[in-house]
Amino acid sequence: MSDIAQDREADRKAALALLFDRSAPTYERVGVEHFNDLGRRLVDHAKVTTGQRVLDAGCGTGAVLVPAARAVGPEGEVIGVDLSGGMVARAQEEAARQGLLHQVRAVVGDAETVALADVPTAPGSFDTVLAGICLFFFPRPGAAAARYRELLKPGGRFGVSWWGRPDPLWDPVYAASAPYGRGPSSHTLPATSPFRSADALHAMLDEAGFDEAETAEEDCVTHFAHAEQWWRWVWSTAGRQFWESVPDDERDKAVAAVNAELDTLKAPDGSLTMTSKVRFTLAKRS
Numbered sequence: 001m002s003d004i005a006q007d008r009e010a011d012r013k014a015a016l017a018l019l020f021d022r023s024a025p026t027y028e029r030v031g032v033e034h035f036n037d038l039g040r041r042l043v044d045h046a047k048v049t050t051g052q053r054v055l056d057a058g059c060g061t062g063a064v065l066v067p068a069a070r071a072v073g074p075e076g077e078v079i080g081v082d083l084s085g086g087m088v089a090r091a092q093e094e095a096a097r098q099g100l101l102h103q104v105r106a107v108v109g110d111a112e113t114v115a116l117a118d119v120p121t122a123p124g125s126f127d128t129v130l131a132g133i134c135l136f137f138f139p140r141p142g143a144a145a146a147r148y149r150e151l152l153k154p155g156g157r158f159g160v161s162w163w164g165r166p167d168p169l170w171d172p173v174y175a176a177s178a179p180y181g182r183g184p185s186s187h188t189l190p191a192t193s194p195f196r197s198a199d200a201l202h203a204m205l206d207e208a209g210f211d212e213a214e215t216a217e218e219d220c221v222t223h224f225a226h227a228e229q230w231w232r233w234v235w236s237t238a239g240r241q242f243w244e245s246v247p248d249d250e251r252d253k254a255v256a257a258v259n260a261e262l263d264t265l266k267a268p269d270g271s272l273t274m275t276s277k278v279r280f281t282l283a284k285r286s
């Protein structure tokens with residue numbers, strides 16, 4: 001890779017770390033169950049068992065880390081790695097609150113390369129690697145997958161959760177905001193992304209040396225008690241990036257345009273429901 005490309009990737013990662021640092025205080029704390037539910041489901045799909053050593057790539061505030069720590073028990077170990085110091089601090093706090101510090105360690109680092117100063121990362125030293133709703137942020141997800149294959153024992157498994165199609169009923173909400181900001185206002189992906197289809201992701205995993213890749217698609221149903229809660233939720237996620245890009249003098253107009261669309265989606269009690277598709281892909285290191 002050229003120096004320029006390397007610098008560009010480093011800049012992108014630094015910007016992501018800052019973005020998630022800004023989300024960290026409210027992430028999964030606005031009264032909406034979302035990432036924690038998906039984290040539990042990823043751990044179930046991966047069939048994490050007692051005594052395993054697990055790597056949780058892009059651990060965030062612990063949506064995957066905490067259920068994985070429960071699954072491995074005190075004889076096991078879960079290492080969480082995330083670029084954002086704010087997210088890692090919250091994951092570590094949550095593990096302490098739930099009495100799981102014996103088997104959990106969350107550290108700041110790049111989960112694409114997993115080169116960690118004081119965590120043993122010898123080849124073949126993990127039973128399971130998990131990446132919950134984060135691999136599509138990595139500049140080189142294929143390189144990350146190859147690294148995870150190296151870190152896994154023979155027979156070990158890599159599990160990743162990622163987005164299928166967004167709720168089509170919400171398309172007008174995102175369309176209403178799109179003219180006001182920069183960057184994607186919803187889950188949009190480049191045409192070459194390995195996350196454009198299950199087949200494309202399986203091909204990436206195959207190239208990284210994994211076998212038997214399989215994807216299950218499920219509903220991700222998210223309820224918001226009222227529109228104000230949806231707004232708080234957007235600002236607690238990476239979705240805030242779009243809204244941060246809206247110029248101050250356009251903000252009121254953009255918010256009004258979105259609120260008009262939200263009004264059309266409200267149930268009689270004012271609540272909102274979003275039903276997206278989430279995918280769980282598992283692959284094996286033979």
Ligand SMILES: C[S@@+](CC[C@H](N)C(=O)[O-])C[C@H]1O[C@@H](n2cnc3c(N)ncnc32)[C@H](O)[C@@H]1O
Binds near residue numbers: 081083131
């Ligand atoms: C949407 S959050 C998901 C967090 C958590 N896994 C969950 O399920 O709630 C994405 C996370 O990926 C992290 N992330 C993105 N790129 C990363 C990288 N290269 N290395 C480590 N963490 C990364 C972000 O900092 C953020 O915490």
